[in-house]
Amino acid sequence: MFKRVGFRFNADECIGCRACExxxxxxxxxxxxxxxxxxxxxxxxxxxxxxxxxCDSPECFRVCPERAFSKRQDGIVQIDENICTGCQLCVTxxxxxxxxxxxxxxxxxxxxxxxxxxxMDLVPACVEACTTGALKQVDLNTFSDxxxxxxxxxxxxxxxxCPSVVFYPVKPKKRYFLAT
Amino acid sequence: MIKQQVIPDFVQELxxxxxxxxxxxxxxxxxxxxxxxxxxxxFYQLYCSTAHLDxxxxxxxxxxxxxxxxxxxxxxxxxxxxxxxxxxxxxLHQKHLGFxxxxxxxxxxxxxxxxxxxxxxxxxxxLQMQKKLEIKQEKGKFKDAFLFDLLYGNIKKKQDIIEYxxxxxxxxxxxxxxxxxxxxxxxxxxxxxxxxNILLQLVEKELICQQLNPIIMIKQAQVIAVVPQHNxxxxxxxxxxxxxxxxVLSQAEKIKLQPQIACGLGKVYANPAxxxxxxxxxxxxxxxxxxxxxxxxxxxxxxxxxxxxxxDLQDLKEYYDHCLGALIRYDRDHEGNLLETLETLAAHQxxxxxxxxxxxxxxxxxxxxxxxxxxxxxxxxxxxxxxxxIIAAFKIKLLRKLx
Numbered sequence: 001m002f003k004r005v006g007f008r009f010n011a012d013e014c015i016g017c018r019a020c021e022x023x024x025x026x027x028x029x030x031x032x033x034x035x036x037x038x039x040x041x042x043x044x045x046x047x048x049x050x051x052x053x054x055c056d057s058p059e060c061f062r063v064c065p066e067r068a069f070s071k072r073q074d075g076i077v078q079i080d081e082n083i084c085t086g087c088q089l090c091v092t093x094x095x096x097x098x099x100x101x102x103x104x105x106x107x108x109x110x111x112x113x114x115x116x117x118x119x120m121d122l123v124p125a126c127v128e129a130c131t132t133g134a135l136k137q138v139d140l141n142t143f144s145d146x147x148x149x150x151x152x153x154x155x156x157x158x159x160x161x162c163p164s165v166v167f168y169p170v171k172p173k174k175r176y177f178l179a180t
Numbered sequence: 181m182i183k184q185q186v187i188p189d190f191v192q193e194l195x196x197x198x199x200x201x202x203x204x205x206x207x208x209x210x211x212x213x214x215x216x217x218x219x220x221x222x223f224y225q226l227y228c229s230t231a232h233l234d235x236x237x238x239x240x241x242x243x244x245x246x247x248x249x250x251x252x253x254x255x256x257x258x259x260x261x262x263x264x265x266x267x268x269x270x271x272l273h274q275k276h277l278g279f280x281x282x283x284x285x286x287x288x289x290x291x292x293x294x295x296x297x298x299x300x301x302x303x304x305x306x307l308q309m310q311k312k313l314e315i316k317q318e319k320g321k322f323k324d325a326f327l328f329d330l331l332y333g334n335i336k337k338k339q340d341i342i343e344y345x346x347x348x349x350x351x352x353x354x355x356x357x358x359x360x361x362x363x364x365x366x367x368x369x370x371x372x373x374x375x376x377n378i379l380l381q382l383v384e385k386e387l388i389c390q391q392l393n394p395i396i397m398i399k400q401a402q403v404i405a406v407v408p409q410h411n412x413x414x415x416x417x418x419x420x421x422x423x424x425x426x427x428v429l430s431q432a433e434k435i436k437l438q439p440q441i442a443c444g445l446g447k448v449y450a451n452p453a454x455x456x457x458x459x460x461x462x463x464x465x466x467x468x469x470x471x472x473x474x475x476x477x478x479x480x481x482x483x484x485x486x487x488x489x490x491x492d493l494q495d496l497k498e499y500y501d502h503c504l505g506a507l508i509r510y511d512r513d514h515e516g517n518l519l520e521t522l523e524t525l526a527a528h529q530x531x532x533x534x535x536x537x538x539x540x541x542x543x544x545x546x547x548x549x550x551x552x553x554x555x556x557x558x559x560x561x562x563x564x565x566x567x568x569x570i571i572a573a574f575k576i577k578l579l580r581k582l583x
Contacts, residue, residue, distance in 0.1 A: 059460075159489075
């Protein structure tokens, strides 16, 4: 059976340090204004690190008139910038804002899940850089945890696209008071 | 002193024949018992038979509950005849593979006379059927790799796809369409392989019934069928494909396959390198079909629904409230069900007669209610634009699960 790589994100463990963002930029040398991975604030003290989720039913892939997208057997969705004509249909179709248009090159690019690193049995740069272990890579064909959920509050609808990501929801925080 | 065990002659004979396959094996058993023998799959579809009868459709009615490793008496009903006989389950390592059936043409003999031979043959059949299944699975690995690349557009050249397809006897020079069957409550952790295999068998069986060389693949909880457009008349083909999907769903309902299954149908593409679009479309149709409770959702028929589903939720909620909010509030304050009446009316294309029949109302009562709805919403329901707004609002309600 094929491996099906995906991300596992624990919202409780993310402290918003943006190490994943920097590692992605450093690894892929993306130009100014293009960020394949972003950290956004969902609520006070709740962060979400998001990039392309390499969906099982990628909408970018379906709408591309040039067939520039392909999906590897391990589930990574790739874009061939040489084929891309910059029509930006994929940019509007993706509910997660993953494909990014570069106005200088007139091409779209997106996270390729560091497939060169994956081929050498290394995890993606963002996962390696995560300081708290909030972002991890898992094989979704074997991953099983009853506490994991498919979506977080504030995250885009996953119904059509089935993104290759699982989340651990935010647990209610306890407050302790010191008696003086 | 060790007592010498006697192995009956029939064991040796059956063992020798079993190496040649299931058919020679049951032929031998039939000769030994002087009775017609047949083997079916777990859904009573004929696998092979020694009887020269019209046995394409058979029903086996056991006289009591099947017991593991034991012989039961049963009735075998074919298109023209009803015969009595014995049935033994064919299973290996608790995996059910089918049934071995002996037809008694005259009167029913004592089961004990045949039990040993039939159960032994059933075990040999199980070994052979399992071996065949494993070979099929091994061959399937290469097929799956090709189908994965086909479904995700990884083979860019049409000619390459046609040549690869020809290896398995698939003709990709004709247009194809993709149908996805899956479980309604599927999530990415769904791993009940046995249920997925049952679904695969149902789809495969139905395709064979339609005399099509099945191009099927399992992917997680989905069974994906690539169906060639065998009928050049597009309208006829659409009806045939709808009947095919309906048959699979009915079969699943008949065997009470849980969780419930649903399907989605993509567009027909002449270029096999574009088939990945049909697959993605079929998955979109599947998801929207589940939300809209459509039995056989075709992607091409889901234009408005797709636009609404992809639209901003807050905007949709505002639109829904703008169209139907006054009626919802009226119903809530007066404990009425005018919204339900309007929903049924919209579902029946605003046809008074059909709506009245559907909700068991007199036409005059329905007319009174519609007048009331028009007053509350301050609209005229015979205006086409108003109708479109109302239909869109109800689609939003279904798609976004608004209450």
